[in-house]
Amino acid sequence: MSDELPTPDEASPDRAGSGLPATLAAEAEIVDVRTGMFGTHGSGDTSGYGGLVRTVAMPAPSERPYGGDFDLVADRLAAALVVQGVADAGAVEKVVVDRGEITFYVRRNDLPAVARALRDDPDLRFEQCSGVSGVHYPQDTGRELHALYHFLSVTHGRRVRVEVTAPDADPHIPSIVAVYPMADWHERETWDFFGIQFDGHPALTRIEMPDDWPGHPQRKDYPLGGIPVEYKGATVPPPDTRRSYS
Amino acid sequence: MTGNVDRGTPPDRAAGDVAPDDTDPYGIALAGVADGDGRVFTASGGDWDDIAEAASSLGEERIVVNMGPQHPSTHGVLRLILELDGETVTEARCGIGYLHTGIEKNMEYRTWTQGVTFCTRMDYLTPLFQEAVYCLGVEKLLGITGDIPERASVIRVMMMELNRVASHLVALATGGMEIGALTVMTVGFRERERVLKLFELITGLRMNHAYIRPGGLAQDIPPGALDSIRDALAPLGEGIADIEKLANENPLVKARLVDVGYLDLAGCMALGVTGPVLRSTGLPHDLRKSEPYCGYETYDFEVCTWDTADAYGRMRIRINEMYESLRIVEQCLDRLQELGPAPVMIGDKKIAWPAQLAIGSDGIGNSLDHIRQIMGTSMEALIHHFKLVTEGFRVPAGQVYTAVESARGELGVHLVSDGGTRPYRAHFRDPSFVNLQAMAAMSEGGQVADVIVAVASLDPVMGGVDR
Numbered sequence: 001m002s003d004e005l006p007t008p009d010e011a012s013p014d015r016a017g018s019g020l021p022a023t024l025a026a027e028a029e030i031v032d033v034r035t036g037m038f039g040t041h042g043s044g045d046t047s048g049y050g051g052l053v054r055t056v057a058m059p060a061p062s063e064r065p066y067g068g069d070f071d072l073v074a075d076r077l078a079a080a081l082v083v084q085g086v087a088d089a090g091a092v093e094k095v096v097v098d099r100g101e102i103t104f105y106v107r108r109n110d111l112p113a114v115a116r117a118l119r120d121d122p123d124l125r126f127e128q129c130s131g132v133s134g135v136h137y138p139q140d141t142g143r144e145l146h147a148l149y150h151f152l153s154v155t156h157g158r159r160v161r162v163e164v165t166a167p168d169a170d171p172h173i174p175s176i177v178a179v180y181p182m183a184d185w186h187e188r189e190t191w192d193f194f195g196i197q198f199d200g201h202p203a204l205t206r207i208e209m210p211d212d213w214p215g216h217p218q219r220k221d222y223p224l225g226g227i228p229v230e231y232k233g234a235t236v237p238p239p240d241t242r243r244s245y246s
Numbered sequence: 247m248t249g250n251v252d253r254g255t256p257p258d259r260a261a262g263d264v265a266p267d268d269t270d271p272y273g274i275a276l277a278g279v280a281d282g283d284g285r286v287f288t289a290s291g292g293d294w295d296d297i298a299e300a301a302s303s304l305g306e307e308r309i310v311v312n313m314g315p316q317h318p319s320t321h322g323v324l325r326l327i328l329e330l331d332g333e334t335v336t337e338a339r340c341g342i343g344y345l346h347t348g349i350e351k352n353m354e355y356r357t358w359t360q361g362v363t364f365c366t367r368m369d370y371l372t373p374l375f376q377e378a379v380y381c382l383g384v385e386k387l388l389g390i391t392g393d394i395p396e397r398a399s400v401i402r403v404m405m406m407e408l409n410r411v412a413s414h415l416v417a418l419a420t421g422g423m424e425i426g427a428l429t430v431m432t433v434g435f436r437e438r439e440r441v442l443k444l445f446e447l448i449t450g451l452r453m454n455h456a457y458i459r460p461g462g463l464a465q466d467i468p469p470g471a472l473d474s475i476r477d478a479l480a481p482l483g484e485g486i487a488d489i490e491k492l493a494n495e496n497p498l499v500k501a502r503l504v505d506v507g508y509l510d511l512a513g514c515m516a517l518g519v520t521g522p523v524l525r526s527t528g529l530p531h532d533l534r535k536s537e538p539y540c541g542y543e544t545y546d547f548e549v550c551t552w553d554t555a556d557a558y559g560r561m562r563i564r565i566n567e568m569y570e571s572l573r574i575v576e577q578c579l580d581r582l583q584e585l586g587p588a589p590v591m592i593g594d595k596k597i598a599w600p601a602q603l604a605i606g607s608d609g610i611g612n613s614l615d616h617i618r619q620i621m622g623t624s625m626e627a628l629i630h631h632f633k634l635v636t637e638g639f640r641v642p643a644g645q646v647y648t649a650v651e652s653a654r655g656e657l658g659v660h661l662v663s664d665g666g667t668r669p670y671r672a673h674f675r676d677p678s679f680v681n682l683q684a685m686a687a688m689s690e691g692g693q694v695a696d697v698i699v700a701v702a703s704l705d706p707v708m709g710g711v712d713r
């Protein structure tokens with residue numbers, strides 16, 4: 001391993017670990033702290049690297065220029081937000097450009113205005129919402145629930161992602177069904193699986209799970225379930241109790 | 247859509263505070279229904295006779311029919327809830343979720359490579375598109391998109407296009423069966439069988455292939471496969487021509503399909519509809535052209551459109567797209583011939599398994615050569631094989647959204663990695679799921695029989711809808 005090297009190895013795919021410069025890593029969103037060589041839990045680490053501590057961070061906020069069309073999109077979005085009546089600059093909390101994709105982190109109350117701006121501004125023209133996806137980060141205190149919206153502009157051939165967060169204690173995000181009717185089922189799905197309540201949705205009911213299902217299955221605190229399976233005399237434990245290397 | 251607030255401002259609630267009834271998030275919508283069109287009957291604390299009397303005053307003809315989820319004409323376990331006035335559908339809603347299997351949740355407990363085995367099972371008619379989009383997503387997260395060997399990309403394109411033909415054939419076959427065109431059904435399934443035989447030859451399975459893997463392919467195409475594919479193309483084209491002869495100008499088919507299931511461009515855009523349904527409005531939107539992947543920009547093919555925005559146009563688009571797919575497959579065959587033997591997996595030893603999978607000469611288990619190469623030739627290979635199979639490779643933290651043009655439209659995948667050996671979150675934007683929302687807009691105001699045609703023209707596959 002390259003512990004001895006003074007500079008992080010650029011070619012290493014493990015950018016998430018110690019590869020990030022210290023300043024950037026501080027700004028980036030830390031999603032996990034791992035110890036040891038292999039990431040196993042519960043069993044002893046006999047590799048001799050048990051003392052290793054690595055933080056895992058999501059890509060850090062980007063500085064301008066973002067590159068490509070992204071600067072234009074960001075500028076137009078800021079201008080269009082003023083038209084939508086969102087005057088203060090805090091609506092977009094941060095911008096992350098990573099792997100050729102741009103993500104706008106939006107204050108949740110301003111999400112419908114952002115969606116309307118993305119759809120209506122002639123230079124943006126994101127005609128389609130490609131989907132809503134939820135992610136649960138239990139360790140991200142105060143911002144546990146994330147809802148991600150992918151928008152596609154057929155006219156300009158661009159995609160953007162909008163990320164909105166809500167705390168577990170108040171899992172409310174305004175609905176964008178009035179702007180993008182397509183989001184109807186996807187918001188129901190995200191409610192079903194993550195328990196995010198989309199205020200203003202016309203009929204926010206469960207869509208995949210039965211109506212009387214307890215809990216929201218894709219949250220990280222919801223167990224996968226499963227039973228041990230016997231095969232040729234050996235017993236295979238359910239997947240969530242097997243040794244994990246993450 | 248009643249009661250939508252333009253700038254929904256959820257009231258700030260203190261942590262743990264129980265929301266009082268007047269701030270019920272659904273209160274707005276309920277209020278909108280009460281003073282809106284229909285009357286609301288509350289079945290608690292009253293007399294059933296009163297309710298029955300009030301309901302009967304609305305007329306004898308108005309009934310709610312529950313079609314499915316086990317109805318042969320609703321494409322699998324799709325439940326349609328239709329409010330009828332005579333033969334006219336006044337309101338239509340979908341009930342889904344009968345085939346939900348928790349694939350996305352399960353993927354969070356398996357390695358990135360094992361994820362392929364799960365996502366191939368979602369939409370059971372387009373397994374290779376799911377494998378491809380998932381692998382493209384993982385490769386983008388790893389930052390190795392440019393390192394995929396060309397032979398692997400060409401085979402991916404070839405398999406996807408063969409899969410498009412197979413999927414469209416089933417769409418036409420089942421759609422034909424539902425309107426009574428049984429010969430279209432028999433021809434469609436007969437021709438699809440040719441494609442499935444090719445899949446079996448190449449991947450070993452007719453479906454659930456797990457053939458495309460992050461970094462490349464599970465194995466190269468077997469010897470002689472190029473000839474088998476080339477031999478199958480001509481009969482396939484003839485079979486598609488048979489369907490054309492049966493359906494294109496058939497007055498019965500036209501009477502059932504023309505102007506049925508109408509959805510214009512504005513409707514498609516608002517509802518997020520993609521694929522043949524969107525192209526039937528005349529918009530040549532195809533991700534193979536607008537956001538090329540796997541080298542699609544280097545292939546010569548046309549985007550098929552129609553201008554009627556109805557079920558008939560979608561049928562014609564599917565037929566024409568199959569010819570275009572066969573054209574692409576031919577180009578793939580030529581390229582594979584030119585490329586000759588070449589790797590089909592990335593060279594990075596931290597991602598690719600040290601030996602390609604191969605089946606033993608008796609057709610059972612791994613081939614001895616495969617095992618000999620792993621176990622006997624190199625200590626490094628043995629270590630890497632053990633680590634990659636048990637532990638998997640790590641993927642740098644971050645998230646991506648990748649999309650491909652599946653047979654049904656935009657198939658997208660949103661992958662989140664926390665830097666571990668398993669996906670932190672995998673979400674599939676399945677085209678069937680999104681397109682099915684358009685069912686109500688296509689069917690309301692039409693006849694019951696037209697609902698079947700509208701659903702068939704959307705071509706939803708419930709395995710993909712419910713995942």
